Amino acid sequence: MSPRCKKIACIGAGYVGGPTMAMVALKCPDIEVVVVDINEVRIKAWNSEELPIYEPGLDDVVKAARGRNLFFSSDVKRHVGEADIVFVSVNTPTKTRGVGAGKAADLAYWEGAARMIASVSKTSKIVVEKSTVPVKTAEAIEKVLRRNCSDPAVQFEILSNPEFLAEGTAIEDLERPDRVLIGGKETPSGRSAVEVLKSVYEHWVPAERILTANLWSAELSKLTANAFLAQRISSINSISALCEATGADVGQVAHSIGTDSRIGGKFLNASVGFGGSCFQKDILNLVYICETLGLKQVADYWASVVSINDYQKQRFVERVIEAMFNTISGKKITVLGFAFKKDTGDTRETPALDVCQGLLQDNARLYIYDPKVTENQIHADLATPKFEWDHPGSRTPSRKQDSIKVLQDPYEAAQDSHALCVLTEWDEFKKYDYERIYDSMMKPAFVFDGRNILDHERLRKIGFIVYALGKPLDPFIQKPYS
Ligand code: UDX
Numbered sequence: 001m002s003p004r005c006k007k008i009a010c011i012g013a014g015y016v017g018g019p020t021m022a023m024v025a026l027k028c029p030d031i032e033v034v035v036v037d038i039n040e041v042r043i044k045a046w047n048s049e050e051l052p053i054y055e056p057g058l059d060d061v062v063k064a065a066r067g068r069n070l071f072f073s074s075d076v077k078r079h080v081g082e083a084d085i086v087f088v089s090v091n092t093p094t095k096t097r098g099v100g101a102g103k104a105a106d107l108a109y110w111e112g113a114a115r116m117i118a119s120v121s122k123t124s125k126i127v128v129e130k131s132t133v134p135v136k137t138a139e140a141i142e143k144v145l146r147r148n149c150s151d152p153a154v155q156f157e158i159l160s161n162p163e164f165l166a167e168g169t170a171i172e173d174l175e176r177p178d179r180v181l182i183g184g185k186e187t188p189s190g191r192s193a194v195e196v197l198k199s200v201y202e203h204w205v206p207a208e209r210i211l212t213a214n215l216w217s218a219e220l221s222k223l224t225a226n227a228f229l230a231q232r233i234s235s236i237n238s239i240s241a242l243c244e245a246t247g248a249d250v251g252q253v254a255h256s257i258g259t260d261s262r263i264g265g266k267f268l269n270a271s272v273g274f275g276g277s278c279f280q281k282d283i284l285n286l287v288y289i290c291e292t293l294g295l296k297q298v299a300d301y302w303a304s305v306v307s308i309n310d311y312q313k314q315r316f317v318e319r320v321i322e323a324m325f326n327t328i329s330g331k332k333i334t335v336l337g338f339a340f341k342k343d344t345g346d347t348r349e350t351p352a353l354d355v356c357q358g359l360l361q362d363n364a365r366l367y368i369y370d371p372k373v374t375e376n377q378i379h380a381d382l383a384t385p386k387f388e389w390d391h392p393g394s395r396t397p398s399r400k401q402d403s404i405k406v407l408q409d410p411y412e413a414a415q416d417s418h419a420l421c422v423l424t425e426w427d428e429f430k431k432y433d434y435e436r437i438y439d440s441m442m443k444p445a446f447v448f449d450g451r452n453i454l455d456h457e458r459l460r461k462i463g464f465i466v467y468a469l470g471k472p473l474d475p476f477i478q479k480p481y482s
Protein backbone atom coordinates (compact mmCIF):
# COMPACT_ATOMS: atom_id res chain seq x y z
CA MET A 1 0.00 0.00 0.00
CA SER A 2 1.38 3.37 -0.95
CA PRO A 3 2.14 5.27 2.27
CA ARG A 4 1.40 8.55 0.61
CA CYS A 5 -1.16 9.30 -2.01
CA LYS A 6 0.12 10.65 -5.32
CA LYS A 7 -2.91 10.07 -7.51
CA ILE A 8 -6.63 9.95 -6.82
CA ALA A 9 -9.28 8.76 -9.25
CA CYS A 10 -12.94 9.34 -8.60
CA ILE A 11 -15.49 7.21 -10.43
CA GLY A 12 -18.63 9.27 -11.01
CA ALA A 13 -18.64 12.94 -12.02
CA GLY A 14 -21.97 13.78 -10.40
CA TYR A 15 -23.13 16.15 -7.69
CA VAL A 16 -20.91 14.46 -5.13
CA GLY A 17 -17.85 13.37 -7.14
CA GLY A 18 -17.37 16.61 -9.10
CA PRO A 19 -17.41 19.23 -6.33
CA THR A 20 -15.68 17.00 -3.75
CA MET A 21 -12.77 16.21 -6.02
CA ALA A 22 -12.50 19.82 -7.16
CA MET A 23 -12.01 20.81 -3.50
CA VAL A 24 -9.50 17.98 -2.87
CA ALA A 25 -7.49 19.11 -5.92
CA LEU A 26 -7.62 22.76 -4.88
CA LYS A 27 -6.34 21.99 -1.39
CA CYS A 28 -3.83 19.28 -2.35
CA PRO A 29 -1.68 20.62 -5.21
CA ASP A 30 0.76 17.74 -4.64
CA ILE A 31 -1.89 15.14 -5.60
CA GLU A 32 -3.15 14.48 -9.13
CA VAL A 33 -6.94 14.18 -9.03
CA VAL A 34 -8.84 12.72 -11.99
CA VAL A 35 -12.62 12.49 -12.06
CA VAL A 36 -13.77 9.81 -14.47
CA ASP A 37 -17.21 8.94 -15.79
CA ILE A 38 -18.66 6.70 -18.49
CA ASN A 39 -20.93 9.57 -19.40
CA GLU A 40 -18.87 11.44 -21.99
CA VAL A 41 -21.31 14.33 -22.25
CA ARG A 42 -20.91 14.99 -18.53
CA ILE A 43 -17.10 14.86 -18.76
CA LYS A 44 -17.14 17.24 -21.70
CA ALA A 45 -19.25 19.67 -19.68
CA TRP A 46 -16.84 19.48 -16.72
CA ASN A 47 -14.07 20.44 -19.15
CA SER A 48 -16.03 23.37 -20.57
CA GLU A 49 -16.99 26.85 -19.39
CA GLU A 50 -20.54 25.63 -18.60
CA LEU A 51 -20.22 23.09 -15.79
CA PRO A 52 -22.88 20.34 -15.71
CA ILE A 53 -24.12 21.37 -12.27
CA TYR A 54 -24.88 24.73 -10.70
CA GLU A 55 -23.33 25.27 -7.30
CA PRO A 56 -22.35 28.68 -5.87
CA GLY A 57 -18.55 29.07 -5.88
CA LEU A 58 -17.91 25.86 -7.83
CA ASP A 59 -16.76 27.62 -11.00
CA ASP A 60 -13.94 29.38 -9.16
CA VAL A 61 -12.70 26.20 -7.47
CA VAL A 62 -12.75 24.26 -10.75
CA LYS A 63 -11.04 27.08 -12.65
CA ALA A 64 -8.26 27.32 -10.07
CA ALA A 65 -7.37 23.62 -10.19
CA ARG A 66 -8.45 22.33 -13.61
CA GLY A 67 -5.49 21.59 -15.87
CA ARG A 68 -3.11 21.99 -12.90
CA ASN A 69 -3.82 18.86 -10.87
CA LEU A 70 -7.55 18.41 -11.52
CA PHE A 71 -8.68 16.54 -14.62
CA PHE A 72 -11.96 15.19 -15.95
CA SER A 73 -11.71 12.19 -18.24
CA SER A 74 -13.73 9.38 -19.77
CA ASP A 75 -10.64 7.19 -19.92
CA VAL A 76 -11.91 5.42 -16.81
CA LYS A 77 -9.68 2.35 -16.88
CA ARG A 78 -6.39 4.14 -17.34
CA HIS A 79 -6.85 6.57 -14.47
CA VAL A 80 -8.34 4.04 -12.08
CA GLY A 81 -5.45 1.70 -12.90
CA GLU A 82 -2.90 4.41 -12.04
CA ALA A 83 -4.52 5.67 -8.84
CA ASP A 84 -3.48 5.02 -5.22
CA ILE A 85 -6.93 5.95 -3.93
CA VAL A 86 -10.14 5.31 -5.88
CA PHE A 87 -13.24 7.12 -4.69
CA VAL A 88 -16.47 5.52 -5.86
CA SER A 89 -19.19 8.07 -6.28
CA VAL A 90 -21.61 6.34 -8.63
CA ASN A 91 -25.38 6.43 -8.34
CA THR A 92 -27.17 4.05 -5.97
CA PRO A 93 -30.79 4.42 -7.08
CA THR A 94 -33.84 2.91 -5.43
CA LYS A 95 -34.71 -0.36 -7.15
CA THR A 96 -37.68 -0.05 -9.51
CA ARG A 97 -38.27 -3.78 -9.98
CA GLY A 98 -37.57 -7.15 -8.42
CA VAL A 99 -36.87 -7.90 -4.77
CA GLY A 100 -37.02 -4.74 -2.65
CA ALA A 101 -38.51 -2.61 -5.45
CA GLY A 102 -39.38 0.88 -4.23
CA LYS A 103 -37.10 0.60 -1.18
CA ALA A 104 -33.81 -1.24 -1.60
CA ALA A 105 -30.76 0.43 -3.11
CA ASP A 106 -29.74 -0.83 -6.52
CA LEU A 107 -26.05 -1.62 -6.26
CA ALA A 108 -25.58 -2.58 -9.91
CA TYR A 109 -23.53 0.57 -10.67
CA TRP A 110 -21.40 0.00 -7.59
CA GLU A 111 -20.72 -3.61 -8.45
CA GLY A 112 -19.93 -2.67 -12.06
CA ALA A 113 -17.42 -0.13 -10.80
CA ALA A 114 -15.85 -2.68 -8.41
CA ARG A 115 -15.42 -5.27 -11.15
CA MET A 116 -13.80 -2.67 -13.37
CA ILE A 117 -11.40 -1.58 -10.57
CA ALA A 118 -10.38 -5.19 -10.02
CA SER A 119 -9.78 -5.81 -13.70
CA VAL A 120 -7.50 -2.80 -14.25
CA SER A 121 -5.52 -2.84 -10.99
CA LYS A 122 -1.82 -3.58 -11.25
CA THR A 123 -1.00 -1.90 -7.94
CA SER A 124 -2.63 -2.01 -4.51
CA LYS A 125 -5.39 0.50 -3.90
CA ILE A 126 -7.54 2.09 -1.29
CA VAL A 127 -11.14 1.99 -2.48
CA VAL A 128 -13.33 4.59 -0.84
CA GLU A 129 -17.13 4.44 -0.65
CA LYS A 130 -18.25 7.99 -1.22
CA SER A 131 -21.80 7.47 -2.42
CA THR A 132 -24.27 6.42 0.26
CA VAL A 133 -24.58 2.66 0.35
CA PRO A 134 -26.46 0.15 2.49
CA VAL A 135 -24.66 -1.05 5.61
CA LYS A 136 -22.22 -3.88 4.92
CA THR A 137 -21.76 -2.95 1.25
CA ALA A 138 -18.01 -2.79 1.88
CA GLU A 139 -18.02 -6.49 2.71
CA ALA A 140 -19.68 -7.40 -0.59
CA ILE A 141 -17.48 -5.03 -2.57
CA GLU A 142 -14.36 -6.48 -1.02
CA LYS A 143 -15.38 -9.97 -2.17
CA VAL A 144 -15.97 -8.71 -5.72
CA LEU A 145 -12.60 -6.95 -5.76
CA ARG A 146 -10.63 -9.88 -4.41
CA ARG A 147 -12.23 -12.50 -6.64
CA ASN A 148 -11.84 -10.47 -9.82
CA CYS A 149 -8.25 -9.35 -9.61
CA SER A 150 -5.82 -11.78 -11.23
CA ASP A 151 -2.69 -10.39 -9.54
CA PRO A 152 -2.34 -11.82 -5.99
CA ALA A 153 0.16 -9.08 -5.07
CA VAL A 154 -2.52 -6.43 -5.49
CA GLN A 155 -4.25 -5.59 -2.19
CA PHE A 156 -7.47 -3.67 -1.74
CA GLU A 157 -8.42 -1.84 1.41
CA ILE A 158 -12.00 -0.55 1.60
CA LEU A 159 -12.88 2.62 3.44
CA SER A 160 -16.18 4.34 3.98
CA ASN A 161 -15.95 8.12 3.73
CA PRO A 162 -19.54 9.37 3.46
CA GLU A 163 -20.13 12.83 2.06
CA PHE A 164 -22.30 15.16 4.13
CA LEU A 165 -22.34 18.15 1.80
CA ALA A 166 -25.67 19.75 1.02
CA GLU A 167 -26.40 21.13 -2.41
CA GLY A 168 -26.38 24.90 -2.71
CA THR A 169 -23.75 25.11 0.05
CA ALA A 170 -21.47 22.35 -1.25
CA ILE A 171 -18.35 24.48 -1.55
CA GLU A 172 -18.74 25.94 1.94
CA ASP A 173 -19.48 22.47 3.37
CA LEU A 174 -16.42 21.01 1.65
CA GLU A 175 -14.12 23.81 2.68
CA ARG A 176 -15.22 23.92 6.32
CA PRO A 177 -16.91 20.61 7.09
CA ASP A 178 -18.48 19.98 10.53
CA ARG A 179 -16.66 16.69 10.35
CA VAL A 180 -15.02 14.27 7.94
CA LEU A 181 -15.82 10.66 8.76
CA ILE A 182 -13.52 7.82 7.75
CA GLY A 183 -14.50 4.24 8.48
CA GLY A 184 -12.05 1.39 8.06
CA LYS A 185 -11.34 -2.12 9.15
CA GLU A 186 -9.78 -2.55 12.56
CA THR A 187 -6.72 -4.37 11.17
CA PRO A 188 -3.17 -3.00 10.69
CA SER A 189 -3.70 -2.54 6.95
CA GLY A 190 -7.16 -1.04 7.57
CA ARG A 191 -5.72 1.44 10.06
CA SER A 192 -2.90 2.40 7.73
CA ALA A 193 -5.38 3.01 4.89
CA VAL A 194 -7.38 5.30 7.20
CA GLU A 195 -4.16 7.23 7.90
CA VAL A 196 -3.48 7.68 4.17
CA LEU A 197 -6.93 9.12 3.54
CA LYS A 198 -6.68 11.21 6.69
CA SER A 199 -3.46 12.74 5.36
CA VAL A 200 -5.36 13.92 2.28
CA TYR A 201 -8.01 15.74 4.34
CA GLU A 202 -5.39 17.11 6.75
CA HIS A 203 -4.25 19.41 3.94
CA TRP A 204 -7.13 21.70 5.04
CA VAL A 205 -9.39 20.12 7.66
CA PRO A 206 -8.33 20.49 11.33
CA ALA A 207 -7.33 17.07 12.75
CA GLU A 208 -10.00 17.18 15.50
CA ARG A 209 -12.69 17.35 12.83
CA ILE A 210 -11.56 14.13 11.17
CA LEU A 211 -13.41 11.30 12.88
CA THR A 212 -12.57 7.66 12.47
CA ALA A 213 -14.88 4.70 13.03
CA ASN A 214 -15.27 1.11 12.02
CA LEU A 215 -16.62 0.48 8.54
CA TRP A 216 -20.16 -0.41 9.54
CA SER A 217 -20.51 2.57 11.88
CA ALA A 218 -19.40 4.92 9.12
CA GLU A 219 -21.83 3.42 6.61
CA LEU A 220 -24.69 3.54 9.11
CA SER A 221 -23.82 7.09 10.24
CA LYS A 222 -24.56 8.46 6.81
CA LEU A 223 -27.99 6.83 6.57
CA THR A 224 -28.75 7.87 10.14
CA ALA A 225 -27.69 11.49 9.61
CA ASN A 226 -30.01 11.84 6.62
CA ALA A 227 -32.83 10.03 8.41
CA PHE A 228 -32.54 12.36 11.44
CA LEU A 229 -32.48 15.49 9.27
CA ALA A 230 -35.51 14.36 7.27
CA GLN A 231 -37.27 13.37 10.48
CA ARG A 232 -36.95 16.93 11.81
CA ILE A 233 -38.62 18.28 8.68
CA SER A 234 -41.43 15.72 8.82
CA SER A 235 -41.88 16.46 12.51
CA ILE A 236 -42.32 20.19 11.97
CA ASN A 237 -44.45 19.56 8.87
CA SER A 238 -46.78 17.34 10.88
CA ILE A 239 -47.11 20.17 13.39
CA SER A 240 -47.86 22.60 10.53
CA ALA A 241 -51.07 20.66 9.83
CA LEU A 242 -51.99 20.88 13.50
CA CYS A 243 -51.27 24.62 13.51
CA GLU A 244 -53.65 25.20 10.62
CA ALA A 245 -56.34 23.25 12.44
CA THR A 246 -55.91 25.21 15.67
CA GLY A 247 -54.86 28.71 14.63
CA ALA A 248 -51.30 28.38 15.95
CA ASP A 249 -48.36 29.62 13.88
CA VAL A 250 -45.74 27.02 12.98
CA GLY A 251 -43.04 29.70 12.66
CA GLN A 252 -43.61 30.72 16.27
CA VAL A 253 -43.68 27.11 17.44
CA ALA A 254 -40.45 26.32 15.57
CA HIS A 255 -38.78 29.40 17.02
CA SER A 256 -39.83 28.60 20.57
CA ILE A 257 -38.69 25.00 20.47
CA GLY A 258 -35.54 25.85 18.52
CA THR A 259 -34.26 28.12 21.29
CA ASP A 260 -33.97 25.05 23.52
CA SER A 261 -30.30 24.23 22.99
CA ARG A 262 -31.11 20.52 23.18
CA ILE A 263 -33.35 20.86 20.13
CA GLY A 264 -31.55 23.63 18.22
CA GLY A 265 -33.03 25.94 15.62
CA LYS A 266 -31.78 24.47 12.35
CA PHE A 267 -33.86 22.38 9.94
CA LEU A 268 -37.17 23.42 11.46
CA ASN A 269 -38.61 25.29 8.48
CA ALA A 270 -42.01 23.87 7.64
CA SER A 271 -42.25 23.29 3.92
CA VAL A 272 -44.30 21.69 1.21
CA GLY A 273 -42.01 18.68 1.72
CA PHE A 274 -38.39 17.69 1.61
CA GLY A 275 -36.80 16.65 -1.66
CA GLY A 276 -33.33 15.93 -3.01
CA SER A 277 -31.57 12.81 -4.09
CA CYS A 278 -30.76 11.57 -0.58
CA PHE A 279 -33.43 11.86 2.09
CA GLN A 280 -36.20 9.69 0.70
CA LYS A 281 -33.83 7.23 -0.92
CA ASP A 282 -31.75 6.75 2.21
CA ILE A 283 -34.76 6.37 4.51
CA LEU A 284 -36.36 3.81 2.20
CA ASN A 285 -33.06 2.01 2.20
CA LEU A 286 -32.91 2.10 6.00
CA VAL A 287 -36.46 0.78 6.15
CA TYR A 288 -35.57 -2.05 3.80
CA ILE A 289 -32.50 -3.01 5.81
CA CYS A 290 -34.57 -3.07 9.03
CA GLU A 291 -37.27 -5.16 7.38
CA THR A 292 -34.78 -7.70 6.08
CA LEU A 293 -33.27 -7.93 9.57
CA GLY A 294 -36.71 -8.54 11.10
CA LEU A 295 -36.85 -5.15 12.84
CA LYS A 296 -40.43 -4.32 11.81
CA GLN A 297 -41.13 -1.65 14.45
CA VAL A 298 -37.93 0.18 13.57
CA ALA A 299 -38.79 -0.04 9.87
CA ASP A 300 -42.31 1.33 10.49
CA TYR A 301 -40.95 4.17 12.59
CA TRP A 302 -38.67 5.44 9.82
CA ALA A 303 -41.19 4.73 7.05
CA SER A 304 -43.53 7.22 8.73
CA VAL A 305 -41.05 10.03 8.01
CA VAL A 306 -41.60 9.43 4.28
CA SER A 307 -45.39 9.03 4.73
CA ILE A 308 -45.66 12.43 6.42
CA ASN A 309 -43.65 13.94 3.58
CA ASP A 310 -46.07 12.48 1.01
CA TYR A 311 -49.00 13.63 3.15
CA GLN A 312 -47.63 17.18 3.24
CA LYS A 313 -47.38 17.41 -0.55
CA GLN A 314 -50.87 15.94 -0.97
CA ARG A 315 -52.27 18.27 1.71
CA PHE A 316 -50.86 21.27 -0.18
CA VAL A 317 -52.55 20.20 -3.42
CA GLU A 318 -55.84 19.67 -1.59
CA ARG A 319 -55.63 23.13 -0.03
CA VAL A 320 -55.15 24.70 -3.45
CA ILE A 321 -58.13 22.88 -4.91
CA GLU A 322 -60.38 23.47 -1.89
CA ALA A 323 -59.55 27.17 -1.65
CA MET A 324 -60.24 27.73 -5.33
CA PHE A 325 -63.87 26.65 -4.96
CA ASN A 326 -63.13 22.95 -5.35
CA THR A 327 -62.16 23.18 -8.96
CA ILE A 328 -58.96 24.07 -10.74
CA SER A 329 -60.05 22.51 -14.01
CA GLY A 330 -58.79 24.64 -16.88
CA LYS A 331 -57.46 27.27 -14.47
CA LYS A 332 -54.03 28.71 -15.02
CA ILE A 333 -51.79 28.23 -11.99
CA THR A 334 -48.33 29.75 -11.77
CA VAL A 335 -45.66 27.62 -10.15
CA LEU A 336 -42.74 29.61 -8.73
CA GLY A 337 -39.79 27.29 -8.22
CA PHE A 338 -39.21 23.75 -9.39
CA ALA A 339 -35.78 22.89 -7.89
CA PHE A 340 -35.88 20.84 -4.66
CA LYS A 341 -34.40 23.81 -2.80
CA LYS A 342 -32.92 27.22 -3.58
CA ASP A 343 -29.49 27.81 -5.10
CA THR A 344 -29.48 24.60 -7.10
CA GLY A 345 -30.78 23.52 -10.48
CA ASP A 346 -31.32 20.01 -9.15
CA THR A 347 -34.83 18.60 -9.35
CA ARG A 348 -34.30 15.09 -8.01
CA GLU A 349 -37.30 14.11 -5.82
CA THR A 350 -38.34 17.76 -5.76
CA PRO A 351 -41.67 18.28 -3.94
CA ALA A 352 -42.66 20.48 -6.89
CA LEU A 353 -42.93 17.36 -9.00
CA ASP A 354 -45.62 15.71 -6.86
CA VAL A 355 -47.45 18.99 -6.36
CA CYS A 356 -47.47 19.69 -10.10
CA GLN A 357 -48.62 16.13 -10.84
CA GLY A 358 -51.42 16.57 -8.29
CA LEU A 359 -52.56 19.85 -9.85
CA LEU A 360 -52.39 18.38 -13.36
CA GLN A 361 -54.54 15.45 -12.21
CA ASP A 362 -57.25 17.99 -11.49
CA ASN A 363 -56.83 19.48 -14.96
CA ALA A 364 -55.00 22.67 -14.04
CA ARG A 365 -52.86 24.45 -16.62
CA LEU A 366 -49.38 25.05 -15.18
CA TYR A 367 -47.08 27.97 -15.99
CA ILE A 368 -43.78 27.17 -14.36
CA TYR A 369 -40.88 29.48 -13.63
CA ASP A 370 -37.60 28.53 -11.96
CA PRO A 371 -34.43 30.64 -12.12
CA LYS A 372 -32.13 27.64 -12.65
CA VAL A 373 -34.07 24.64 -13.95
CA THR A 374 -34.25 24.33 -17.73
CA GLU A 375 -37.44 23.86 -19.71
CA ASN A 376 -36.31 20.44 -20.99
CA GLN A 377 -35.55 19.27 -17.48
CA ILE A 378 -39.02 20.22 -16.22
CA HIS A 379 -40.81 18.50 -19.11
CA ALA A 380 -38.64 15.39 -18.72
CA ASP A 381 -39.22 15.25 -14.95
CA LEU A 382 -42.98 15.54 -15.33
CA ALA A 383 -42.92 12.66 -17.81
CA THR A 384 -40.60 10.33 -15.84
CA PRO A 385 -42.03 7.55 -13.63
CA LYS A 386 -41.13 7.54 -9.91
CA PHE A 387 -37.58 6.40 -9.03
CA GLU A 388 -36.58 6.16 -12.73
CA TRP A 389 -34.66 9.45 -12.59
CA ASP A 390 -31.63 7.84 -10.94
CA HIS A 391 -31.17 5.13 -13.56
CA PRO A 392 -28.93 6.59 -16.27
CA GLY A 393 -30.41 6.24 -19.71
CA SER A 394 -33.90 5.46 -18.47
CA ARG A 395 -35.03 9.05 -17.97
CA THR A 396 -37.94 9.72 -20.27
CA PRO A 397 -36.94 12.15 -22.99
CA SER A 398 -38.47 15.57 -22.71
CA ARG A 399 -42.08 15.23 -23.86
CA LYS A 400 -44.02 18.46 -23.85
CA GLN A 401 -47.54 18.35 -22.49
CA ASP A 402 -50.00 21.02 -23.63
CA SER A 403 -51.05 21.76 -20.06
CA ILE A 404 -47.50 22.72 -18.99
CA LYS A 405 -45.64 25.83 -20.05
CA VAL A 406 -42.20 26.77 -18.79
CA LEU A 407 -41.37 30.46 -18.88
CA GLN A 408 -38.21 32.48 -18.48
CA ASP A 409 -39.96 35.46 -16.90
CA PRO A 410 -41.97 35.30 -13.65
CA TYR A 411 -44.23 38.21 -14.62
CA GLU A 412 -45.14 36.52 -17.87
CA ALA A 413 -45.76 33.28 -15.96
CA ALA A 414 -48.20 35.10 -13.64
CA GLN A 415 -50.15 36.94 -16.35
CA ASP A 416 -53.86 35.93 -16.30
CA SER A 417 -53.20 33.31 -13.67
CA HIS A 418 -55.62 32.39 -10.85
CA ALA A 419 -52.97 31.47 -8.31
CA LEU A 420 -49.27 31.52 -7.48
CA CYS A 421 -47.78 28.44 -5.81
CA VAL A 422 -44.35 29.00 -4.24
CA LEU A 423 -42.61 25.63 -4.19
CA THR A 424 -38.93 26.58 -3.85
CA GLU A 425 -37.53 29.20 -1.47
CA TRP A 426 -35.56 31.21 -4.06
CA ASP A 427 -34.56 34.63 -2.61
CA GLU A 428 -35.61 36.47 -5.77
CA PHE A 429 -39.27 35.52 -5.15
CA LYS A 430 -39.27 37.85 -2.13
CA LYS A 431 -38.28 40.83 -4.27
CA TYR A 432 -40.92 40.75 -6.99
CA ASP A 433 -43.32 43.61 -7.67
CA TYR A 434 -46.43 41.89 -6.32
CA GLU A 435 -48.67 44.90 -7.07
CA ARG A 436 -47.81 44.46 -10.72
CA ILE A 437 -48.35 40.70 -10.51
CA TYR A 438 -51.70 41.15 -8.72
CA ASP A 439 -52.93 43.58 -11.37
CA SER A 440 -52.13 41.08 -14.12
CA MET A 441 -53.91 38.13 -12.47
CA MET A 442 -57.49 36.82 -12.47
CA LYS A 443 -59.53 37.65 -9.35
CA PRO A 444 -59.71 36.50 -6.66
CA ALA A 445 -55.94 36.11 -6.89
CA PHE A 446 -54.48 33.43 -4.62
CA VAL A 447 -50.98 32.89 -3.25
CA PHE A 448 -50.11 29.48 -1.81
CA ASP A 449 -46.77 29.84 -0.09
CA GLY A 450 -45.30 26.37 0.31
CA ARG A 451 -42.09 27.74 1.79
CA ASN A 452 -43.34 30.60 3.95
CA ILE A 453 -40.93 33.08 2.42
CA LEU A 454 -43.22 35.89 1.29
CA ASP A 455 -44.51 38.88 3.26
CA HIS A 456 -48.05 37.61 3.76
CA GLU A 457 -49.44 40.74 5.40
CA ARG A 458 -48.26 42.88 2.53
CA LEU A 459 -49.73 40.49 0.00
CA ARG A 460 -53.08 40.58 1.82
CA LYS A 461 -53.02 44.39 1.74
CA ILE A 462 -52.50 44.25 -2.02
CA GLY A 463 -55.61 42.07 -2.28
CA PHE A 464 -54.29 38.51 -2.51
CA ILE A 465 -55.95 35.62 -0.69
CA VAL A 466 -52.96 34.01 1.02
CA TYR A 467 -52.43 30.46 2.23
CA ALA A 468 -49.21 30.02 4.20
CA LEU A 469 -48.17 26.61 5.51
CA GLY A 470 -48.88 26.12 9.19
CA LYS A 471 -50.19 29.68 9.70
CA PRO A 472 -53.67 30.74 10.80
CA LEU A 473 -55.94 30.30 7.79
CA ASP A 474 -57.20 33.24 5.77
CA PRO A 475 -60.96 33.56 6.52
CA PHE A 476 -61.60 33.34 2.79
CA ILE A 477 -59.96 29.91 2.70
CA GLN A 478 -61.39 28.77 6.03
CA LYS A 479 -65.00 29.09 4.97
CA PRO A 480 -65.02 29.38 1.21
CA TYR A 481 -68.78 28.90 0.96
CA SER A 482 -70.10 31.01 3.80
C1 UDX B 1 -28.92 16.46 2.35
C2 UDX B 1 -28.10 16.55 3.64
O1 UDX B 1 -28.30 17.82 4.26
C3 UDX B 1 -26.62 16.32 3.36
O2 UDX B 1 -25.88 16.30 4.57
C4 UDX B 1 -26.44 15.00 2.61
O3 UDX B 1 -25.08 14.82 2.27
C5 UDX B 1 -27.30 14.97 1.36
O4 UDX B 1 -28.67 15.24 1.70
P1 UDX B 1 -29.41 18.13 0.35
O5 UDX B 1 -30.41 17.11 -0.09
O6 UDX B 1 -28.47 18.69 -0.65
O7 UDX B 1 -28.52 17.56 1.54
O8 UDX B 1 -30.22 19.39 0.94
P2 UDX B 1 -30.80 19.83 2.36
O9 UDX B 1 -30.37 21.21 2.62
O10 UDX B 1 -30.54 18.84 3.42
O11 UDX B 1 -32.37 19.89 2.06
C6 UDX B 1 -33.12 18.73 1.77
C7 UDX B 1 -34.59 19.08 1.59
O12 UDX B 1 -35.18 19.47 2.83
C8 UDX B 1 -34.84 20.26 0.63
O13 UDX B 1 -35.95 19.97 -0.17
C9 UDX B 1 -35.12 21.42 1.57
O14 UDX B 1 -35.91 22.42 0.98
C10 UDX B 1 -35.87 20.69 2.69
N1 UDX B 1 -35.82 21.42 3.99
C11 UDX B 1 -34.63 21.66 4.61
C12 UDX B 1 -37.02 21.81 4.59
O15 UDX B 1 -38.10 21.59 4.04
N2 UDX B 1 -36.97 22.45 5.81
C13 UDX B 1 -35.79 22.70 6.46
O16 UDX B 1 -35.83 23.26 7.56
C14 UDX B 1 -34.58 22.29 5.83
Ligand code: ADP
Residues within 6 Å of the ligand: 011, 012, 013, 014, 015, 016, 017, 036, 037, 038, 039, 042, 076, 089, 090, 091, 092, 109, 110, 112, 113, 116, 131, 277, 392
Ligand atom coordinates in the same frame (compact mmCIF):
# COMPACT_ATOMS: atom_id res chain seq x y z
P1 ADP C 1 -24.40 11.77 -7.02
O1 ADP C 1 -25.48 12.76 -6.77
O2 ADP C 1 -24.31 10.73 -5.91
O3 ADP C 1 -23.07 12.38 -7.31
P2 ADP C 1 -24.97 11.29 -9.83
O4 ADP C 1 -26.07 10.44 -10.37
O5 ADP C 1 -25.04 12.76 -10.01
O6 ADP C 1 -24.84 10.90 -8.29
O7 ADP C 1 -23.57 10.79 -10.45
C1 ADP C 1 -23.17 9.49 -10.55
C2 ADP C 1 -22.31 9.34 -11.82
O8 ADP C 1 -21.69 8.04 -11.80
C3 ADP C 1 -23.07 9.42 -13.15
O9 ADP C 1 -22.57 10.50 -13.91
C4 ADP C 1 -22.79 8.06 -13.85
O10 ADP C 1 -22.58 8.17 -15.25
C5 ADP C 1 -21.51 7.61 -13.17
N1 ADP C 1 -21.27 6.17 -13.21
C6 ADP C 1 -22.10 5.16 -12.85
N2 ADP C 1 -21.49 3.95 -13.01
C7 ADP C 1 -20.22 4.19 -13.47
C8 ADP C 1 -19.09 3.37 -13.83
N3 ADP C 1 -19.12 2.04 -13.72
N4 ADP C 1 -17.96 3.99 -14.28
C9 ADP C 1 -17.91 5.33 -14.40
N5 ADP C 1 -18.93 6.16 -14.08
C10 ADP C 1 -20.08 5.61 -13.62
